Amino acid sequence: MSVLLDIQDLVVRFYTQEGVVYAVNNVTYALKEGETLGVVGESGSGKSVHALAMMRLIPSPPGKIEQGKVIFEGRDLLQLSNDQMRLVRGKEIAMIFQDPMTSLNPVLTIGTQMTETLKLHMGMNSSQANKRAAELLDMVGIPDARKRLKAYPHQFSGGMRQRVMIAMGLSCNPKLLIADEPTTALDVTIQAQIIELVKQLRDEFKMAMIWITHDLGVVAELADTIQVMYGGMVVERGPAKEVFGDPRNAYTLGLMRSLPKMEGERERLTQIEGSPPDMRIPPKGDPFAPRNQYATERCFNEIPPLMPVRDGHPEHLAAAWYDLRAILEAEQKEGAVS
Amino acid sequence: MSLAEPVVKAKRAVDHNDVILRVRGLKKYFPIYAGFIIQRQVGAVRAVDGLDFDVYRGETLGLVGESGCGKSTTGRTILQLYKPTEGVVEFEGRDLTKLSPGDMRQMRKQMQIIFQDPFASLNPRMTVGNIISEPLQIHGLYPDKKERQGYVEQLMQRVGLNPYFINRYPHEFSGGQRQRIGIARALALQPKFIVCDEPISALDVSIQAQVVNLLEDLQQELGLTYLFIAHDLSMVRHICNRVAVMYLGKIVEMGPTDEVYDNPQHPYTQALLSAVPQHPNSRQRRQRIIVKGDIPSPANPPRGCNFNTRCPVSFSLCYRDPDPELVEIGQGHWVACHRVTP
Numbered sequence: 001m002s003v004l005l006d007i008q009d010l011v012v013r014f015y016t017q018e019g020v021v022y023a024v025n026n027v028t029y030a031l032k033e034g035e036t037l038g039v040v041g042e043s044g045s046g047k048s049v050h051a052l053a054m055m056r057l058i059p060s061p062p063g064k065i066e067q068g069k070v071i072f073e074g075r076d077l078l079q080l081s082n083d084q085m086r087l088v089r090g091k092e093i094a095m096i097f098q099d100p101m102t103s104l105n106p107v108l109t110i111g112t113q114m115t116e117t118l119k120l121h122m123g124m125n126s127s128q129a130n131k132r133a134a135e136l137l138d139m140v141g142i143p144d145a146r147k148r149l150k151a152y153p154h155q156f157s158g159g160m161r162q163r164v165m166i167a168m169g170l171s172c173n174p175k176l177l178i179a180d181e182p183t184t185a186l187d188v189t190i191q192a193q194i195i196e197l198v199k200q201l202r203d204e205f206k207m208a209m210i211w212i213t214h215d216l217g218v219v220a221e222l223a224d225t226i227q228v229m230y231g232g233m234v235v236e237r238g239p240a241k242e243v244f245g246d247p248r249n250a251y252t253l254g255l256m257r258s259l260p261k262m263e264g265e266r267e268r269l270t271q272i273e274g275s276p277p278d279m280r281i282p283p284k285g286d287p288f289a290p291r292n293q294y295a296t297e298r299c300f301n302e303i304p305p306l307m308p309v310r311d312g313h314p315e316h317l318a319a320a321w322y323d324l325r326a327i328l329e330a331e332q333k334e335g336a337v338s
Numbered sequence: 339m340s341l342a343e344p345v346v347k348a349k350r351a352v353d354h355n356d357v358i359l360r361v362r363g364l365k366k367y368f369p370i371y372a373g374f375i376i377q378r379q380v381g382a383v384r385a386v387d388g389l390d391f392d393v394y395r396g397e398t399l400g401l402v403g404e405s406g407c408g409k410s411t412t413g414r415t416i417l418q419l420y421k422p423t424e425g426v427v428e429f430e431g432r433d434l435t436k437l438s439p440g441d442m443r444q445m446r447k448q449m450q451i452i453f454q455d456p457f458a459s460l461n462p463r464m465t466v467g468n469i470i471s472e473p474l475q476i477h478g479l480y481p482d483k484k485e486r487q488g489y490v491e492q493l494m495q496r497v498g499l500n501p502y503f504i505n506r507y508p509h510e511f512s513g514g515q516r517q518r519i520g521i522a523r524a525l526a527l528q529p530k531f532i533v534c535d536e537p538i539s540a541l542d543v544s545i546q547a548q549v550v551n552l553l554e555d556l557q558q559e560l561g562l563t564y565l566f567i568a569h570d571l572s573m574v575r576h577i578c579n580r581v582a583v584m585y586l587g588k589i590v591e592m593g594p595t596d597e598v599y600d601n602p603q604h605p606y607t608q609a610l611l612s613a614v615p616q617h618p619n620s621r622q623r624r625q626r627i628i629v630k631g632d633i634p635s636p637a638n639p640p641r642g643c644n645f646n647t648r649c650p651v652s653f654s655l656c657y658r659d660p661d662p663e664l665v666e667i668g669q670g671h672w673v674a675c676h677r678v679t680p
Contacts, residue, residue: 042542157632187404187569189629192613196628214543217572217615244618251544258547260576261617262599268554269547269576275512276542 004175004208005031005054010068012046012053015061019280023049025232027068028306033175036202036209038219038240040255041229044276047212050229051178055095056085073175091121094169096162098181104153104161110137111149114168121172136167140197159190163197170201177202178210183218195221216255220244225315228252231277231287234306238316248309248318248325250292286321294322352397352579354670358531358563359393359416364425366408366415370637383637385411387587389425390664393531398557398564400578400595402571402610406633408587409567410454413533416565417449418442429531447477450524454536456516460508466519467504470494473526493522497552514545521552531563539570550577571614575599580670583607586636586644589664593671603673606645643676651677 012024024046031037041047052058054070056077070077077088089095097103105113114136115129124132130149137145140163153161162182169177179198183191199222202209211222219226219240226243228236228251236249247253257270274291286292289299304319311325318324367382385408393399401409414420416427418434427434429445437445453459460469470490471480480486491501497518508516517537524532534553538546550573556562568574574581575595582592583606591604602608609629629648634640640647643656655676656662664674673679 042544159632187633188571188613189404189609190632191615192626192628193630196626215615216543216618220618221615240618255543256618258544259617260550260572261620262572262575262611262614263620266576269551271547271551272544273548275514275545 001032001034003030004033004035004073006069006071007050007054008069008071010050010053010070011066012049012058012063013066014063020282021279022282023063023232023279024053025283025303027229027232027234029227029234029237031176031208031210034206034208035225036211036223037225037227038223039210039212039227039229040214040216040219042214042276044231044279045229046232047229048180049232051095051180051210051212055089055093055178057095087121090117090174091172092174093176093178094172094174095178095180096165096169096182098184101153101158101161101185103165106153109150109152110156110164114149114164114171117168117171132171133167136171137164139170139201140164140167141193142167158186159193162186162190162194166194166198166201170205173205174207176208176210178212180212181214182211184213184215191218198222216244216259228255231283232279233283233287233303233319234317235288235320236318237306238309238318239313242313242316246309246312246316246325248312248316249288249320250294250322250324251288253324253328254291286319294324294327296321352394354394356395357392358395358430359565360426360428361389361391361393361416362426362428364389364412364415364427365423366411366420367423381637383635384587384639385636386415386422387636387639389589391582391589391592393563393565394579395530395563396557396561397579398566398577400574400581401565401567401584402569402574402581403584404569404610404633406586406636407584408636409584410535412584413451413535413565413567417446417451417533419451443477447527448529449531449533450527450529451533451535452517452520452524452537455540456513456520457508457540459520460516462508465505465507466494466499466511469508469519470522470526473523477527479527490522490526493525496556497522497525498548512545513541514548517541517549518552521549521556525556525560528560529562531565533565533567535567536569537566538573539568546573553577571611572617583610586633586639588644588661588674589672590645590675591671591673592664593668597668597671601671603667603671603678604645604675605649605651605677609650643674653677 008028010024010027014021014023027050039047053065111133114133118124118129118132133149134145137148142148142163183194211219213219223240226240227234230251236243236252254272258272260269272291277287283303285301286299286304289295298321304321306317306319309316309318364386365388366386367384369379370381371377372380401412403409415422422435467490470493471486474480474486480489494501499518538549566578578595581595581598582589585606591598591607602611609627612627631648634647642658643662646652646656662674662676664672665679666672
């Protein structure tokens with residue numbers, strides 16, 4: 001499959017009164033057509049900011065894209081004029097956000113907001129656009145779609161609003177859908193509805209997807225590829241099965257061990273000590289080093305590059321100066337002896 | 339981070355005859371008013387609509403459900419932070435709803451709350467030391483300033499905060515640390531019972547385990563009883579001895595955690611559990627039950643069983659009053675469903 005999106009060496013910083021925030025540090029990755037990428041990280045990991053930067057939605061000032069390329073179908077999005085970029089947003093790449101409450105305009109009807117993109121990008125007239133909007137609402141499971149076009153956002157529940165956002169995102173058949181924590185604000189039963197819906201639509205529309213979340217369980221269900229971010233860097237990346245089954249970065253392993261399980265014996269949770277890094281300090285070494293018991297001298301002084309892992313899947317990459325697999329194997333042997 | 343072989347948690351022995359909190363027929367309705375100048379009540383939001391349950395000394399009872407089901411209101415109504423509309427809340431045999439404000443204040447020494455949002459629940463203009471010692475001053479404990487400071491430092495140490503930071507302000511701390519401040523404040527009066535109102539849902543994933551482990555250690559050490567309100571069902575399974583599932587102001591199922599998780603009887607519990615994203619390395623793949631639609635408004639609950647608008651197995655009886663009653667079907671396992679107990 002050919003490459004749809006190629007991000008190269010992306011650096012984003014925010015120049016705030018409290019100092020420079022090093023939000024995204026040299027992020028490089030590629031996304032294939034039709035691939036679903038799950039980006040996992042906690043707040044401040046740069047997972048959302050890198051997606052916003054790619055869409056050129058970083059408020060500037062204070063934000064600034066310092067360097068990098070975002071090649072989408074052969075064009076560098078960062079070099080496009082504002083008008084050209086507007087044609088990409090919504091049509092080629094669509095984005096849905098975490099909070100469906102604030103991302104819809106409260107004083108316009110759902111219909112007005114949905115038909116706007118259709119008219120702008122697809123050149124439809126009002127009646128065509130209305131018809132298509134009703135079809136889309138129907139597709140995302142909103143009953144009585146025609147009538148609901150005249151409703152305002154406050155008349156919809158959270159789950160329904162997120163469905164509207166998804167319908168708007170899909171309205172121009174984008175090649176790439178970026179979903180930034182789309183189910184975080186929703187309850188689990190509604191989250192399950194939305195995940196099912198997105199899976200089904202993704203297969204129907206054959207689009208690529210970037211699903212940004214902090215919930216490992218959610219991406220495990222959806223994504224082909226998992227990318228773990230920490231301190232504005234990609235620390236591990238690979239096929240979902242590889243990353244979860246054979247993690248090579250201590251942060252990935254720590255995250256998985258800190259989650260409680262839904263079955264089996266209850267064990268004390270293995271906690272990650274310390275707190276996430278202060279992003280105002282320019283990265284010097286491995287951002288996870290201060291919280292990592294396996295960190296070596298080198299981890300504190302030199303940023304590890306994202307490299308293919310030893311004896312692993314060829315697409316499985318990790319940024320670590322230590323060999324986590326060797327360490328774990330040694331630990332296991334030791335445990336067996338004692 | 340310790341990656342040594344995880345320790346299997348020792349099960350705490352809980353005496354089911356030793357009831358610390360008894361709740362009967364608890365209701366909390368919030369009135370809805372209409373009219374501009376002359377206001378009259380036109381309805382009520384039935385946030386909590388008739389709860390009966392016991393909490394045993396030394397256990398953790400989980401209260402789970404989706405937003406708007408009344409779980410937080412329940413916690414606050416038990417502590418009399420909201421005045422109950424109806425019902426009895428007995429703490430160690432004394433009915434809290436009948437206490438005078440002065441007596442209630444004395445009772446508060448025994449029962450405390452940890453809030454969800456560590457950013458909103460700490461006064462930004464107070465130092466950590468003042469925040470933690472405020473309950474002591476209110477109740478006139480540790481009148482000697484030196485002794486008080488010593489005690490506060492001890493508390494900080496106990497919850498994993500460096501006492502060196504006693505004069506810092508909340509904004510200088512991270513989310514996890516702020517939650518520790520909230521926990522220290524709750525512990526200051528040496529309570530027996532703590533309502534944990536979603537104490538980890540505002541925290542980063544890598545911090546959640548720290549706070550949960552701390553809460554467990556404190557329980558073990560101090561013999562605390564928790565009412566743990568949460569929507570994260572995997573964390574509830576981890577921390578709770580028993581769990582009560584709420585839907586639209588009512589308990590639909592309650593029982594020992596393993597029993598409810600392995601053998602859920604109410605269709606809502608079944609759907610709720612099947613909707614939880616599983617641990618990435620989980621070998622079991624559950625059949626997912628997707629319930630349609632949204633939770634109805636508690637101001638206008640459906641006639642009959644509250645779950646009938648979304649229930650996949652509802653039948654004629656479910657649409658008629660009265661609502662199904664909570665019936666004990668096994669050892670301490672209670673269900674309110676016409677399908678289970680016709």
